[in-house]
Amino acid sequence: MFYYFFESRSSRKDAPVVVWLTGGPGCSGSLALFYENGPFKLTDDLSLKWNDFGWDKESNLIYIDQPTGTGFSYSTSESDIRATSEEAAVDFYDFLQAFFKKHPEYAKNDFFITGESYAGHYIPAFANEVQKRNKLKQGIQINLKGIAIGNGLTNPVIQYKADRDYALSTKIIDKSEYNDLSSSASECQQAAQACASKNSSSACTDAYSTCNSYFSSILDAAGGDINYYDIRKKCEGSLCYDFSNVEKFLNQKNVKDALGVKNIEYVSCSSAVQTAMAGDELKNFAVYIPPLLQNGVKVLLYAGEFDLICNWLGNSRWVEDLKWPGYSTAPSTDFIVDNKKCGLTKGKGPLTFLKVFGAGHLVPMDQPKASLEMLSRWIQGKPL
Structure with a gap:
């Protein structure tokens, strides 16, 4: 399973570990890395420049190409192409075990699972798998503190x-x-x-x-x-955005050699993975959220106001449907960044919902400063 790992720019040894999951299903973490919240932005001449609002400023940051068949993650066996988020959750857990075995110095740090879109399916299932294995005292204990889903599909x-x-x-x-x-x-x-x-x-x-x-x-x-x-x-291209530069960049021979993926052709989104998981999309993954909350895992649901496909209205409704004690009567408050009103937030205890102004489906791309501030406050336990 292919991944990128970036140490925190803060150089803090106790900086949390944040993993990012891109949706699809079958879309590569490279999209978020180079267009949203990674340390670098990809320019039109295929060079890299620092992202002033990369999430690595607040955390150690991992991007994974998953499920198998996505991006640079591959298998020689078709049986490894997953059909459900629960199956993918087992692979994710195995990845984390391998990662923390290789990097034991991060194993005790606070751990957060974040992502967007179809990650509204992945993240609840993956967090549940981690919790289950922790309770069974299997493998390296993972210090799961919270999950954050941006414009997710969770309760279809x-x-x-x-x-x-x-x-x-x-x-x-x-x-x-x-x-x-x-x-x-x-x-x-x-x-x-x-x-x-x-x-x-x-x-x-x-x-x-x-x-x-x-x-x-x-x-x-x-x-x-x-x-x-x-x-x-307007929608332009198969993904409604022009992300063609990332395919040009990652398919260069010198880049592939550096990444150790010489014989793999990079494609941003895998149609094979999407087809395999067609029977998974309409399943309800909100059922995993209350047990996580009850076990002390913080849950942040955020959504850009201009997204249609996983719009803020539908997301706010399924969060209300959780009937988490005290949430329905909690007041909405302004999300302020640099004296500017950047959204509306509502929360009770470990459950928080945030509507982000001036953003579509890809909140960290559209509102990079606000999204970094959101992450910073949330992982530190501060109110949004």
Whole structure:
């Protein structure tokens, strides 16, 4: 399993270890590394420059290409391509064991799992796996302190239902178009609920097809070329952003030689991994959150206000649905950075939700300073 590891720029021996998981499923950690919160930014001439707001300023930082088949992580056996987030969780745990065995000086440091998008599935499952193994006293004990999910897909039944409401509230569709979508919205709801209740591969694969068709209908109603990761922009390319430079950069011979991946062709997102996990997408991973909270693991859910596909409205609704004691009546407060209102936050105890202003799906890319400040306060236990 391929990974990048960057020691904290703070040089603190007790700096926490933060792992970042990119979503997809099947998209490489290199995307976040070079375009979001890594130590470096990739320039148009394929050179690297320091990122003043890299998360390594506050932590030791790991990016992993996972599940197997993603980015530079590969296997010679097709049986190693995972079909569920729970299967991927076992590989993730094995990776952590190997990492901390190789770097025992970090094993006692506070450990946080972060990521975005499909990591809304990964992170709850992975954190649960770590907690389970810790309780069984298996392997090296991992000092899991918190998880943070940005614009994640975690509870699809609630989140898909919110997509149409979000589209109407932001005026990318009108009331007539909203009403026209009611039938396909209902079909998605029924299919998603069937997946949740039956938890079978066939029901969940059917739900994947039905709900993606429904989401495509929303995009068509919104004009077809809208960037569903940031409704302020047009969709350009297969990922709605031009990330082609990272493929050009990582497929250079000298870069591959330096990384020790000479015979692997880098692709930002793996269609094989995405296809394999089609039956996983509509499953509800919010069920893992309450046990984590009850065991003292801090949970931060944050979402950029202009993302459609994993919008803040759907995320806020599934967090409310957790019915965590005291959360529903907790007041919303401003998230202030440099005397500027950068969002709204709500929390109770270990559970926090943050709506980030001026950002789409990729919060650290759109609001780098605010996202670094968010991370800094959160890992230090300060209120946002």
